[in-house]
Amino acid sequence: MNNILLSKKGIIDLHSLKKYIAHGGYEALKKALSMPPENIISMVIESGLRGRGGAGFPAGMKWKFLPKEREITKYLICNADEGEPGTFKDRQIMEFDPHLLIEGMTITAYAIGACRGFIYIRGEYDWIAKVLIRALKEAEDHGFSGDYILGTDYQFCIDVFRGAGSYICGEETALLESIEGKAGRPRLKPPFPATFGLYGKPTVVQNVATLSSIPFIVNNGPDAFKTFGKPRNYGTMLFGICGHVNKPGVYEYPMGTSLKKLIYEVAGGIKGNKGLKAVIPGGLSAPILKADEIDIEMDFDSLIAAGSILGTGGIIVLDENVSIPFVAQKAAKFFAHESCGQCTPCREGTNIIKFLIDRIAAGEGSLTDIEQVLRLCRCIKGSTLCAMGDTAAFSIETMVKKFRGEFESLVK
Ligand SMILES: Cc1cc2nc3c(=O)[nH]c(=O)nc-3n(C[C@H](O)[C@H](O)[C@H](O)COP(=O)(O)O)c2cc1C
Numbered sequence: 572m573n574n575i576l577l578s579k580k581g582i583i584d585l586h587s588l589k590k591y592i593a594h595g596g597y598e599a600l601k602k603a604l605s606m607p608p609e610n611i612i613s614m615v616i617e618s619g620l621r622g623r624g625g626a627g628f629p630a631g632m633k634w635k636f637l638p639k640e641r642e643i644t645k646y647l648i649c650n651a652d653e654g655e656p657g658t659f660k661d662r663q664i665m666e667f668d669p670h671l672l673i674e675g676m677t678i679t680a681y682a683i684g685a686c687r688g689f690i691y692i693r694g695e696y697d698w699i700a701k702v703l704i705r706a707l708k709e710a711e712d713h714g715f716s717g718d719y720i721l722g723t724d725y726q727f728c729i730d731v732f733r734g735a736g737s738y739i740c741g742e743e744t745a746l747l748e749s750i751e752g753k754a755g756r757p758r759l760k761p762p763f764p765a766t767f768g769l770y771g772k773p774t775v776v777q778n779v780a781t782l783s784s785i786p787f788i789v790n791n792g793p794d795a796f797k798t799f800g801k802p803r804n805y806g807t808m809l810f811g812i813c814g815h816v817n818k819p820g821v822y823e824y825p826m827g828t829s830l831k832k833l834i835y836e837v838a839g840g841i842k843g844n845k846g847l848k849a850v851i852p853g854g855l856s857a858p859i860l861k862a863d864e865i866d867i868e869m870d871f872d873s874l875i876a877a878g879s880i881l882g883t884g885g886i887i888v889l890d891e892n893v894s895i896p897f898v899a900q901k902a903a904k905f906f907a908h909e910s911c912g913q914c915t916p917c918r919e920g921t922n923i924i925k926f927l928i929d930r931i932a933a934g935e936g937s938l939t940d941i942e943q944v945l946r947l948c949r950c951i952k953g954s955t956l957c958a959m960g961d962t963a964a965f966s967i968e969t970m971v972k973k974f975r976g977e978f979e980s981l982v983k
Pocket residue numbers: 621622623624625626627628650651652653654655738739740741742743744776777778779781782957958959
């Protein structure tokens with residue numbers, strides 16, 4: 572078996588419950604409902620599964636933070652906002668294997684004692700929201716979701732909640748505000764969602780790929796999960812490879828797979844046989860790597876050691892002809908536009924950085940502007956309300972530091 576998440580790719584067509592069941596679907600749910608909930612949490616902790624939404628926090632540990640009492644109202648939220656440029660892995664699961672996510676959510680909800688769940692999906696994924704709604708109806712009609720799941724007294728309903736195209740709503744507390752009908756702005760933490768989440772109730776927020784890994788763990792056990800990847804970084808990752816490669820796409824490979832292999836073997840190498848200039852390894856907010864830095868393993872710890880992050884696993888490949896100041900300009904525009912405006916360092920900082928990089932790219936900047944961009948990045952880091960400010964600053968700062976010559980060649 573080579574896959575955990577895309578094992579049915581090409582076999583399952585849209586929302587086909589019949590085919591999902593024929594390929595072992597909902598067997599993990601049956602098994603889970605026969606187990607005490609705390610055993611499922613232990614299993615997930617033992618598997619070492621870390622969140623696939625960006626931060627890599629251990630999933631089972633997060634579930635353990637929730638109060639144990641079954642009578643307390645708790646919520647489970649699937650984060651399907653997927654708004655980061657270069658990131659398109661979650662849609663692959665939701666579009667082609669929606670029941671895998673529904674099964675993963677239903678098992679997770681049983682483990683933590685949640686009665687109600689939401690899939691928060693980005694507004695642009697209009698057709699995928701429809702696929703999910705159809706699959707949920709099918710699951711309810713066949714007793715896999717809703718009331719008295721599989722004849723037990725366990726009840727869990729899932730609603731699809733459509734976002735409105737805001738990247739910051741992917742931040743888990745902004746997402747909660749958005750579901751509550753407020754502006755999608757991150758909350759000050761603590762308290763964390765595990766104690767004060769949706770409508771003030773204990774809540775778990777988990778990425779699509781994280782939740783979709785649960786049926787495999789329950790079916791096959793934590794040791795089977797640990798045959799993929801490496802210590803502290805177990806399982807597989809959906810790598811979404813885009814940019815200047817011959818075969819862009821979403822590929823499932825074990826954690827720790829070489830970045831070089833992913834670009835040159837899996838994605839077919841650089842388009843037009845050009846040279847490689849740089850790679851953004853984990854969605855736009857991941858600090859850029861130079862061509863001579865790609866001999867690394869793609870997992871949480873290796874990328875941090877290399878000065879970047881695994882993030883969403885969205886690999887953006889840039890060939891030798893790409894202007895990094897141009898990339899920085901696009902990135903700065905995105906971050907400035909998406910800043911929620913709530914905290915000063917992010918609101919003002921991202922906007923001034925955008926202004927300065929625009930000026931540099933237009934050939935009207937100065938060396939002082941480059942220094943000013945770096946100074947602003949230093950000021951933003953560690954001083955914002957949520958992680959968006961940090962990641963925006965790291966991303967821009969790394970581009971300027973590693974490709975400073977290109978920026979300097981543009982200034983007066
Ligand atoms: C600006 C911003 C955007 C984010 N967008 C997403 C997203 O689209 N999907 C996602 O799963 N996590 C996103 N996250 C991370 C979430 O806050 C949270 O850590 C994640 O949903 C937890 O799930 P996981 O542990 O399964 O990764 C974002 C974080 C930030 C700061």
